[in-house]
Amino acid sequence: MTQSMDEDNSFKLNRRTLVVDHRDWAKSPDDWTSLQNQLIQGGTTCLKIQDELLWIMTQSDLVSDKTSKSIWDLVTMDGHKRSKDKGQSFTKGDFETYNWNNMKRLKAIVTAGQQLLDSQQTVYSIVIIQSRIRGYLARKRYAKMKKLYLNTTLKQRNEHFRELIRKEANYNFGLEVIVQQFLQPARELAKKPHFLGKSITPSDLTAIFSNIEDIKKVHNDLHDEFKKVEDNWPDLSGLGDRFLAFMNRFKCYEKYVNNFQFAIEVLGNCMAKYESFAQMCLESSERVDLDLQGLISAPLNQMNTYELMLERISDNTPRNILPKESKALEQCVSAVRETNVFILSALEDSENAAKILAVEKKLLKKKEKLLSKRGRLYVDAFSVEFFDRTLPSKKYAGEMVLFSDTVFLAKFASKKDVSSLQSKGLFSLENANITIPDDYRKVNGFQLEVGPEDAIKRFGVFLSSPSDFHVAVPQLKDLISKNQKNRVFEVKLSQVLENEGNVSPPIPSVVRLLIEYLDKHALQAQGLFRVAGSQKETDELRDKIDKGIAFDLSEVSGVHSVASLLKLYFRVLPEPLFTYDLYEPLIKAQDEYSPDLDPQKEKLKKTVSTLLAQIPYENRVLAKYLVDFLSRVAAFSEVNKMLPSNLSICFAPNLLRPKVQTIEAALDVMKVNGLVELLIINPKLIPIDL
Incomplete structure (x- = not known):
């Protein structure tokens, strides 16, 4: 063996590939002599071997502690310090400090390293097989995913899901703005003493912001759930089940929705009453370029967003491919739709109650305040002049208020006081009738018959303008039609x-x-x-x-x-x-x-x-x-x-x-x-x- 250790037929420990390349040179004492000579001739090569042996030693999970110690003792030459300059060769005298026992130890260590690397060669072969199998499975899965998600409606479904996540993130940002830019500064404002006590109170803040912080927490968690689904992209299985499991937490919206009309009223009053609060709201609105009233209205529309987006996702989830997921999404859409119906209905009921209450507040006598009734809807109100046809000489100026099932006639308390009303009757539309004689039409009037057959009352009613006439008469006719006993819809079975x-x-x-x-x-x-x-x-x-x-x-x-x-x-x-x-x-x-x-x-x-x-x-x-x-x-x-x-x-x-x-x-x-x-x-x- 006269060739250099750096040549191809030399003994190598290749730590990159864990492959041993050798020529069986360590089978005789002559070989070891040759190795000794080469080590004396090339100190740099010796250092390379030492580096390789040190690398073997560092693989503590593969090499025994005893072998590691032997390597360490060898490469450090039993305490002999290596030259700082790795390029400096060892002298013959330096190498003679090794004895033959050290060479035997070198042989044992190299043999152990050889066995280690032989076993790693087997592992390497297994890894190659595994990697090829994994590659095959990955290519097969990719082809399946490409066919499933790129060439079908599932691609559109996934695009709609990403849009849903974007909308949820935007909604969460709006909730964060409400809390950070309006609610928290307002709380600090409420803590400060103000002259004559003119400062917004904690009860005012509760009325305005209701349980917005609870809603914010719910939607932060929901966004996290969406991100968990997104982690399995493009497979979005489980979205329907996750959303269904989460929907129970939407109960917090009931309190917020039922309080909303009151919140808007209190907000308006506080903006007018408390200058410091109004200034804070103005500054915050300019800073974020968002209006507080618009922000606190946003939760009312969120269920509508879910209904729209989930319906799109459901429509693009093929039942024949994902039957369970399709059914879960359909249930999501149904539940969100009903929740949205509740919110809209609650808002309408709240607004309706406020309008009826406004009419009742005008009435002078408490016993007359019987306008509210379950299912009764406020429709419209008009300034009118009217008279009872049995007493044509008595003509009253007042209001006609249309409800879904009744018509209310009331006169003004006096010519000077047109803000107060005195009731002249609340009449059912069930047997009502309306006629428009020519002489009445010319003055924007009509005749109204109300009451049971044995006690019919007849009124002449005149609207204040042609525009009111053309609105009120069709509305009244439609309401009368809807309240007739012989109709089919909205009637008891x-x-x-x-x-x-x-x-x-x-x-x-x-x-x-x-x-x-x-x-x-x-x-x-x-x-x-x-x-x-x-x-x-x-x-x-x-x-x-x-x-x-x-x-x-x-x-x-x-x-x-x-x-x-x-x-x-x-x-x-x-x-x-x-x-x-x-x-x-x-x-x-x-x-x-x-x-x-x-x-x-x-x-x-x-x-x-x-x-x-x-x-x-x-x-x-x-x-x-x-x-x-x-x-x-x-x-x-x-x-x-x-x-x-x-x-x-x-x-x-x-x-x-x-x-x-x-x-x-x-x-x-x-x-x-x-x-x-x-x-x-x-x-x-x-x-x-x-």
């Missing part, structure tokens, strides 16, 4: 059946007509009941039916308008088909027995059937008639894409709801959906034979 002569079986003619038409023309229509029909056509059909005007369904542009009208009939029933009394028991049954477990499912069926036997006979007959039809629709689900679960989402909120709507009840819509789905699959659970 028993009243409709009575108006139709109590036919047998007790099914309203409009329901029978609509279902027979859909049975014949729409069973295979894709998205039946899920796709909205023409609102204009639906309203026109409803108006004709309520007024008893003949109509032809074949002239309707599409079956979806007819389907929308059928849903509308059940939605506007004064009391839902399954009655208010059964809401709590049916929800409780869903809580006690899981429909996903066979033994409990049978108990649930039995309980539901027993409870439904308690509703009125005509309700059971109509429910059975409807559910049988929905079962026929579901039988064509491969074509119309409407499974029992889809149909239940469309119909359930119209058939079962609580008397007093709350966010908690809105979040229970998934249980209501589950109940109706159970009935569509098992129509015989409704105890009636048709």
Whole structure:
């Protein structure tokens, strides 16, 4: 062995690849002599070997402590210090300080290192095989993911999800601004003493900001949940389940929504009353370029954002590819929609109550303040002159206030005091009638008849301007039409059946007509009941039916308008088909027995059937008639894409709801959906034979 240790046929320890390249040179004493000579001739090469041996020693998890110590003793030459200049060669005298035992130890150590690296060669071969398998699996998964997520609607779904995350982040930013830029500075302001006590109070801040900090915490956590889903990109499985599990925390919105109108009122008063608070709000608004009233209104629209975005994500989640995720997202959309309906309804109720209260405050006598009534809606108010036709000489200046079910006439307290009112009567519109003689029309007037047949009252009413006349008269006519006993929509089921002569079986003619038409023309229509029909056509059909005007369904542009009208009939029933009394028991049954477990499912069926036997006979007959039809629709689900679960989402909120709507009840819509789905699959659970 006369070649240098740096040549290809030399012994090498390659720490990069863990591969040993050697020529069996260590099999005889001559070889060791050759090694000795080469070490004497090339100190730099010796240093390289020492570096390699030191590297072996550092692999403490691969080399025993005993071997490591031997290497250390060897490469440090038993305490001999290496030259600071690694390029300086060892002299022959330096090397002679090693004895033959040290050379034997070198051989043993090199052999141990060789064995170590041989074993690593095996590991390296295994790693190569594993890496190739992983590469194959990765390429296969990529091809599958590319086909699944890049060439289908799932790509659009994922884009909608990212938009949802962006909107959630923006919403959280707005909540952070409210707390950091307005609420906290206002709290500091409230702590400071002010002259004559003119400072905003903690109770004012509670009224304005309500539980906004609780809402902020909820949405910070929800954003974190969205990010966890995003971590598995592009696979977004679990989004529906995560959102459903989180929705229970949206109950905090009920307090905020119910307080909102009061918050706006207090905010306006405080801005006018407290200069320091108004100045702080102005400065904060300029700093963030956002208005406080706009910011505190944002939570009212967030559920609408979720409904829109989740519906898009759901529409782009193929049921045939991701059935479980698709169903969960559909339930999310349903629950968010009902929550949004509650919020809008609560705001309308709050605004409606405020308007009725404003009218009541004008009344001088407390006993006259009986305008508020559950379900009564404020419509409009007009300045008028009116007289009782039995006493035509007495003409009063005052107001006419239109409500959804009544008309209120009141005169001003005096010519000077037009801010106070004295009631002249609150009259039902059920038997009301309006006529417009020519001499009245010229002066923007009409004749109004109200009251029962045996005690009809007649008034002459004159509006203050032609514009008021052209607004008030159509409104009043429409309200009178909607309050007639012979109408069909928004009338109790028993009243409709009575108006139709109590036919047998007790099914309203409009329901029978609509279902027979859909049975014949729409069973295979894709998205039946899920796709909205023409609102204009639906309203026109409803108006004709309520007024008893003949109509032809074949002239309707599409079956979806007819389907929308059928849903509308059940939605506007004064009391839902399954009655208010059964809401709590049916929800409780869903809580006690899981429909996903066979033994409990049978108990649930039995309980539901027993409870439904308690509703009125005509309700059971109509429910059975409807559910049988929905079962026929579901039988064509491969074509119309409407499974029992889809149909239940469309119909359930119209058939079962609580008397007093709350966010908690809105979040229970998934249980209501589950109940109706159970009935569509098992129509015989409704105890009636048709």
